[in-house]
Amino acid sequence: MTLRQLREKTVGLAAVTTVLALTLAGCGGDEGAGDDGSSGGDSSSRQITVAALPLADGAPLYLAQNRGLFKKEGLDVRIQPVQQSIQALPALAKGQVDVIAGANYVTFLQADEKGTLDLRILAEGARVAPHMMDVLVPKDSPIKNADGLKGKKVAVNILNNIQSLTLDAILQERGAGLPEYRQIAFPQMGPALERGQVEAVHAAEPFSSAIQKDLGARVLIDGGSSPVTSIPISGYVTTRSYASGNPEAAAAFQRAVEAAAKIATEDPDAVREQLPEYTRVTAEQAESIHLPAYPATTDADQLRRLTELMREQGLLKKELDPGNLLLK
Incomplete structure (x- = not known):
């Protein structure tokens, strides 16, 4: 789809x-x-x-x-x-x-x-299970690892909720800085990423798979990784x-x-x-x-x-x- x-x-x-x-x-x-x-x-x-x-x-x-x-x-x-x-x-x-x-x-x-x-x-x-939520970036993004998200605009479905909560915990465990979150509904995350309105999206399935398929976006962080597994x-x-x-x-x-x-x-x-x-x-x-x-x-x-x-x-x-x- x-x-x-x-x-x-x-x-x-x-x-x-x-x-x-x-x-x-x-x-x-x-x-x-x-x-x-x-x-x-x-x-x-x-x-x-x-x-x-x-x-x-x-x-x-x-x-x-x-x-x-x-x-x-x-x-x-x-x-x-x-x-x-x-x-x-x-x-x-x-x-x-x-x-x-x-x-x-x-x-x-x-x-x-x-x-x-x-x-x-x-x-x-x-x-939470592996890859049921993923942080995605454009295929040509200069962001190569968690450290690159510091201060960047990242889309989440709802502010101050499970996505930002779990991603902050993952980044903190890795010693990485935190991003700035933007509230964007899951169906609009792909277009927002494509237009450059955000540098990354934290997308849940099935939207994560669709964004990867349509835009060639790559997985930067598995949203189901430690410490929130x-x-x-x-x-x-x-x-x-x-x-x-x-x-x-x-x-x-x-x-x-x-x-x-x-x-x-x-x-x-x-x-x-x-x-x-x-x-x-x-x-x-x-x-x-x-x-x-x-x-x-x-x-x-x-x-x-x-x-x-x-x-x-x-x-x-x-x-x-x-x-x-x-x-x-």
């Missing part, structure tokens, strides 16, 4: 996201919504609305749906697509969706710290209100996605077959892109790696024990 095709498909996805936003906004007056922001459910509620990103992170969600793992747990799971997990955050806080899949931890941990969201983590979604980046999150009000459904959802994550880990081809069904990735592209790691259990110690790194870089102001946010 070319960059142009990716951009066109992303425009289509944005339209779907707009429709979803309007739909969710219209849900505010539903009789089932509780005054405390919960969806009004209890331990017998078995219907779950999940806002999900069309990224490889969410593959276990779709595996669980298509292989009947949710039905096995007695759940009726309804998936709503969104372009960025942050777009669904207000809907989650208001109880208009029950779970967000592929929620980037940095944004949601910050929201919890600020008190705008009482977060609970149902299950891990994805961890296997660090958690996204998960399945909900609110304390939902988790406490629907304990059986929350636990059943956790079991189903963890079983699906095990399938994804043991059989990557199952993920590659799934991707074209819910993402903008073609079957051909799915065969070669670099997948994230799919943990089958949620590890508080691994999550602490992330929160400690966020503290070091000023993205969290207070100490936070992620173990207190896990589904009990």
Whole structure:
């Protein structure tokens, strides 16, 4: 798939996201919504609305749906697509969706710290794996190594988030200076690099592969290298209100996605077959892109790696024990 095709498909996805936003906004007056922001459910509620990103992170969600793992747990799971997990955050806080899949931890941990969201983590979604994100430069760029990024303009999808967090950690370990980040959406990174608006881009799959193919861009840094290898980046999150009000459904959802994550880990081809069904990735592209790691259990110690790194870089102001946010 070319960059142009990716951009066109992303425009289509944005339209779907707009429709979803309007739909969710219209849900505010539903009789089932509780005054405390919960969806009004209890331990017998078995219907779950999940806002999900069309990224490889969410593959276990779709595996669980298509292989009947949710039905096995007695759940009726309804998936709503969104372009960025942050777009669904207000809907989650208001109880208009029950779970967000592929929620980037940095944004949601910050929201919890600020008190705008009482977060609970149902299950891990994805961890960093080799080349699932890459720092790319033009093929004729004079930048030859990490040292060359000091002071240079580097594109990231969202400022002060997982991309800058992990890249800064990689550069600091190598003793290299830090770049200046520019917020550029993934579909626009290739054109920005081609026009010289930035000297490098930190692109996630499938955009990384597309930029390399279309522009001949070369990989300068593997975004999954030390010290951020296997660090958690996204998960399945909900609110304390939902988790406490629907304990059986929350636990059943956790079991189903963890079983699906095990399938994804043991059989990557199952993920590659799934991707074209819910993402903008073609079957051909799915065969070669670099997948994230799919943990089958949620590890508080691994999550602490992330929160400690966020503290070091000023993205969290207070100490936070992620173990207190896990589904009990």
